[in-house]
Amino acid sequence: MQGLLDGKVAVITGAGSGVGRAAALLFAEHGAKVVCADIDLANAEATVAMVGDAARAIRCDVADPASVDAAVALAVAAFGRLDVMYNNAGITILPVPGVGLRKLVDAPADEMRRVQEVNINGVVHGCQSAIRQFAAQGGGGAIVNTASVAGLIGYGGVVYGATKGAVTSLTRALAIEVADQNVRVNSVCPAGMLTHYSGMDPDSPHADRIRDGMGRAHPLGRSIDPRDTAAAALFLASDLASNITGVNLPVDGGLSAGRKTGA
Ligand SMILES: NC(=O)c1ccc[n+]([C@@H]2O[C@H](COP(=O)([O-])OP(=O)(O)OC[C@H]3O[C@@H](n4cnc5c(N)ncnc54)[C@H](O)[C@@H]3O)[C@@H](O)[C@H]2O)c1
Structure with missing residues (x-):
C-alpha cells in the first residue's frame, strides 16, 4: 500500500495518549517517521x-517554547527534516465531583492560566518552531492543530x-500569513471522545455505555473515537490536502451542523 505520508x-505533541497516540500509529x-512528544515521557x-523503529520519544511541555524546539530538533537529528507539525496536546478543566463543570464566575485563576498556556501558547509555540524549521528547509510543510467542536x-x-x-x-489567520511559504495550516475539531483527558478510563467496563451516551448527542448517533480525529489529521497533513489551508474540520458526527427537527 502506498502511504499518505511516505x-x-x-512531530506529534500529546502523543502519549488518546488522539496523539492514535495519530502516531496511523501516521x-x-x-x-514520527517524534512522539509528551509531557509524560513514559x-x-x-x-x-x-x-x-519509525518513532522517537521526547519529554516536551508545549507551554515551554524551548521544549517544543527540542522536539523539532529531535525530528531533524533523527530523521533529517520536518514535514508535519501536529499540535495536538491539550488539557481541559475537569468537572468538580458533586458540582459538575464550574461556571465562568467560579473558575480558579490558576486553572484558567494553565489551560490557556497549554491550549493556546502550546499551539503557538508549535507553529513558531515548525515555521522556522520549514523556512530553513526552503519552504513547504503542513501544520495541523487539534482544536475542538x-x-x-x-x-x-x-x-x-x-x-x-x-x-x-x-x-485561519496563520494560514493566510504563511501561504506564500507554501505552508498549510488546518485544524481538526473533535466532539467529546472517551480519553484519559476527561478524567475517564477508556478501558473501564463502563466505557461502552458512556460512549453510547456520548454518541446519542450526535446526528450520526455514534461517539467520536480518537482514531476518527487522527484520520482527519492524517488527511490534512497529507498531500491529498495540498490545496486546503485555513480549515477547521469538525469531527463531530454532525453535531456542529445543527439540530434534528421534526417528529
Ligand atoms: N477527549 C475529548 O473529548 C476532546 C474533545 C475535543 C478536543 N480534544 C482535544 O484533543 C487533544 C488530545 O486530547 P485527548 O482527548 O487525546 O486527551 P489525552 O489526555 O488522552 O491525551 C493528551 C496528551 O497530551 C499530553 N499533555 C498534556 N499536557 C501537555 C503539555 N503541556 N505538553 C505536552 N503534552 C501534554 C498528556 O500527557 C496526554 O498524553 C487535546 O487538544 C484536547 O483538548 C479532546
Whole structure:
C-alpha cells in the first residue's frame, strides 16, 4: 500500500495518549517517521514501543517554547527534516465531583492560566518552531492543530472553549500569513471522545455505555473515537490536502451542523 505520508517526518505533541497516540500509529502506518512528544515521557515511550523503529520519544511541555524546539530538533537529528507539525496536546478543566463543570464566575485563576498556556501558547509555540524549521528547509510543510467542536459552537466549559476558539482563529489567520511559504495550516475539531483527558478510563467496563451516551448527542448517533480525529489529521497533513489551508474540520458526527427537527 502506498502511504499518505511516505517519506515525511512528523512531530506529534500529546502523543502519549488518546488522539496523539492514535495519530502516531496511523501516521507511521502511512509511511511517516514520527517524534512522539509528551509531557509524560513514559507514555510517549509506550507509544514509540507500539510504533517501532519509525518513532522517537521526547519529554516536551508545549507551554515551554524551548521544549517544543527540542522536539523539532529531535525530528531533524533523527530523521533529517520536518514535514508535519501536529499540535495536538491539550488539557481541559475537569468537572468538580458533586458540582459538575464550574461556571465562568467560579473558575480558579490558576486553572484558567494553565489551560490557556497549554491550549493556546502550546499551539503557538508549535507553529513558531515548525515555521522556522520549514523556512530553513526552503519552504513547504503542513501544520495541523487539534482544536475542538468547542472552538466552533458553545460546548461545555467556557474557558476551555475560549482556548479552542483561539486555535480555530489562529488556524485561519496563520494560514493566510504563511501561504506564500507554501505552508498549510488546518485544524481538526473533535466532539467529546472517551480519553484519559476527561478524567475517564477508556478501558473501564463502563466505557461502552458512556460512549453510547456520548454518541446519542450526535446526528450520526455514534461517539467520536480518537482514531476518527487522527484520520482527519492524517488527511490534512497529507498531500491529498495540498490545496486546503485555513480549515477547521469538525469531527463531530454532525453535531456542529445543527439540530434534528421534526417528529
Ligand atoms: N477527549 C475529548 O473529548 C476532546 C474533545 C475535543 C478536543 N480534544 C482535544 O484533543 C487533544 C488530545 O486530547 P485527548 O482527548 O487525546 O486527551 P489525552 O489526555 O488522552 O491525551 C493528551 C496528551 O497530551 C499530553 N499533555 C498534556 N499536557 C501537555 C503539555 N503541556 N505538553 C505536552 N503534552 C501534554 C498528556 O500527557 C496526554 O498524553 C487535546 O487538544 C484536547 O483538548 C479532546
